[in-house]
Amino acid sequence: MTHDEMRAEDLDQVEVEHRAAAARLREEFFDDELVDKLLAATGERGVSLTGAGGFLPEMIKTVLERGMGAELTDHLGYAKGDAAGRGSGNSRNGTTPKTVGTEVGDIALDQPRDRNSTFSSALVPKGARRLGGLEDMIISLYAGGMTVRDIQHHLGATLGTELSHETISNVTDAVLEEVKAWQSRPLEAFYPVIYLDALVVKVRDGSHVTNRSAHVAVGVDMDGVKHVLGIWVQATEGAKFWAGVCAQLANRGVKDVLIVCCDGLTGLAEAIEATWPHAMVQTCVVHLIRASMRFVSYADRKAVAAMLRPIYTAADEDAALMALAAFADSNLGKKYPAAVATWENAWDRFIPFLAFGPALRKVIYTTNSIESLNYQLRKIIKNRGHFPSDEAVIKLLWLAIMNIEDKRARERAKQASKGKDRKSVPRLIEGAAVTGWKAALGELALVYPDRVNAYL
Structure with missing residues (x-):
């Protein structure tokens, strides 16, 4: 088990313990019979549970105000009306109205104050305008694909909480420091396989909106576990961009990579070979098939x-070359010369795939390991017409990936409680294991004994 997995399980255990303690406290003071009476009474009297005029906001208001009163008593050192406070140099000085947003709606509080203005509540800190998990709710909704305006409308309709466009944007921007830390975190020294794939996003550039590629890199470690290494938005094509990406990965600790599986990205191969001279760049076979099929009519696709199929399932390069020649000489090859040219132009980056055995071919045959993640990310970004900046793209994708990872962690904890192992967990990208990795690692150890054995 990795350090991150142990940390996630520790956090899950702490959360479970806190929930259990809260449940015991609730049962001690509010048993089920009392809760049922409360719900029946709110229904009979037409009182809602949440939102403006709701029971829960009123209950929270009472608890917070009494809690702040207790804090002030502790701060002053004497209770309200106690003679011990005479001549103490400080005393109560009324209240200040304050409205805070919560998960159950806006709450109007009377916040107590002292004459010397030295009191600061821990329950409702100075300057706080949102309490509880409202900020977490906003970030979760944003990570799920809702726009700022969608969130604004949702909170107003469901909770009666009116937040400005700027406030919600500021809440989501609060994670930018975490994003930067994640993008620059140290990485492992060796990844046998790295997958690279891209999402097309629309980003505002001055007065224009342009299409850009948001590239996501996933590295497979020695245990066959996949990790998202980073997200990069490509503003310009070519080797300069990829040289910067590779340099960043190297500076974060990646010393060697065996195979990089990608979609024939311009300048990437040269940047990889300059950074890790012994790395092999493999064109994704599925992308290659799709690219050649663009020129083929629907009737002829099958x-x-x-x-x-005989080309990419060939036993070796010579057999693959014969299969390609047979396709080129066929009626279909002559009808679709552009499809033939697609394979010929990518041949040098395709043939390394043929040097490996069946187990390793399954691993590097396609970038589907990362495309499953991209499928989930596309669902999240499809609601947005465009992004205001590259940073906004990375922020949303990072939040979405963290959301996916949280789901995986919860599922792992649930399965672990049932005595099941990792393989029974749905294959979310972060922390999921590559299928058939043990056999693939065995082949890699035979092909690259010096480089692999050093990290076993």
Whole structure:
């Protein structure tokens, strides 16, 4: 088990303990019979539970005000009306009205104050305008794909909480420091396989909106566990961008990579070979098939796919070359010369795949390991017409990935309580294991004994 997994399980255990303690306290003072009476009474009297005029906001108001009163008593050192306070140099000085947003709606508080203005409540800190998990709720809604305006409307409709566009934006921007720390965190020295894939996003550039590629890198460690290494938004094509990406990964501790599986990205191969001279760049076979199919009519696709299959399932390069020549000389090859050219142009980056055995081929055959993540990310970004900046793209994708990881951690904890192992968990990207990794690692150890054995 990795350090991150142990930490996640520790946090889950602490959360479980806190919930259990809260449940015991609730049962001690509010048993189920009392709760049922309360719910029946609110229904009979037409009182809502949440929102403006709701019972829960009123109850929280009472608890917070009494709690702040107790804090002030502790701060002054004497109770209200106690003669011990005479001549103490400080005393109560009325209250100040204050409205705070919560998960159950806005609450109007009367916040107590002292004459010397030295009192500061821990329950409702100075300057606080939101309490409890409201900020966490906003971030969760944002990570789930809702726009700032969607969140604004949702909170107003469900909780009666009116927050400005700027306030919600500021709440989501509060995670930017965490994003920067995550993007620059130290990485492992060795990743046998790294997958690279891209999402197309629309970003405002001055008075124009342009399409850009948000690249997500996923590294597979020696245990076959996948980790998102970083997110980069590509503003310009070419080697300069990829040289910066590779340099950043190297500066964060990556000393060696065996195979980088990608989609024939311009300048990437040169940048990788300059950073890790012994790394191999492998074109994603599935992307290659899709690219060649762009030129094929729907009626001929099954027949063309059948002719392409002997190429990428060939035993070696010579057999693959013969299969490609057979496709080029066929009626379909002559009908679709652009499809043939797609394979010819990518040949140098395709053939390394043929040097490996079946187990390793399954691992590097496609970037589907990362495309499953991208599928979930696309669902989240599809609601947005465009992003105001590259930073906004990275922020949302990071939040979404963290949201996915939280789901995985909760599922892991649930499965662990049932005595099940990692394989029974749905394959979310962060922390999921590559299928058939043990056999693939065995092949890598035979092909690259010096480089792999050093990290076993």
